Amino acid sequence: MLFFLFIYLQVAAYYVYWCIYICKWRGKMKDVKKLTYTALLTAWVILIPIYFKGLQVQIPPFTATITAHVPIFIAMLLGPEAAVMVAFGSALGFFISAPVVVAARALMHVAVALVGAFAIRKGISFNKSLILTAPIHAVLEALVVIPFGYTMYSVLVVVGVGTLLHHSVDAVISSVLVKSISKATRKDIVKELSAR
Template sequence: MTKSRKRLTTLTTAAILTALAIIIPQVMPKIVIPPASFTLASHVPIMIGMLISPAVAVTVALGSTFGFLISGLPIEITFRALTHVIFAFFGATFLARHRDYTRGIKFQLFNLIIALIHTLCEVVMVYGLLTTGFSHLDGRHLGSLLLILGFGGFVQSLIDFNIAMFLVRAIHKVHPFELLKTPELIND
């Protein structure tokens, strides 16, 4: 693949993933217990972006934040979505250097660590919003809210990254995706 074709493919893929990240909060089923919300597959485009590059991952995470902003959900949920930039950047940077962490036990270990970073960023954000009075919830039931957010977010992150990897591998079988064409990624 030529350099200009690769850039065009990267840009197009980032645009498609960003569009999906904006649409998902609008149309997918969700459970909302403010400040927590669990939207089916909301992290999948970001996590696919992490397999491409840090720039794509961050772009898609910002698109997801915009999607949550226009979805009509409480503002705390949009701020939580903004924290996705952190785990997306660090995860994509790590994967760019360590492609062997895209399969098997190493992938699940990476998934656990990313889910932990993801969850901690969201919990810190919500804690800050609740304790400073920015949130309309004003910190009531803070412990139970953070427990629901922490546990639920952790589990959702684990599930969404496995869905993302399943989709990428399925796409590879039908049409090899040049941006992700590495033996480590497609061979399990």
């Protein structure tokens, strides 16, 4: 077990290094706080599918790991670059710990994060952007399982509706978490992170 934890930490360290290198190269994330938040959210999103199997609901091809989207939703506040990096971290975490169909569904988080981050950047509130991205998330995850040979019932009802419900639960958790952090720090976290 210790060996696998060591390997995981190495993979996470290389991933964070790669994120920092790309972000510096692009010149998009010069702010050290934003970079640190992105790295921490990425580490969190990689850990969730690997170590929180107890929070997972499985109805193949659908799996729902409660809180798996929370770091991605919070990263949307940091901007498109951070949201995409964290979403790729989600795909990496599921690729390490889950079947290919689940990892392919996790890769759809990149598009969801991008749409949500741009919506927030355009002035749409955090909660409204979470509502806006829910149907996009459900449709993308339903479409990506089609090549794996599942029935239309599995694709539309199990994956589509399941993803919509899972997205909604994680959106509520994210909203409550952001409000709690704002209350505890006496700062408007949404405005503070979005301004970066």
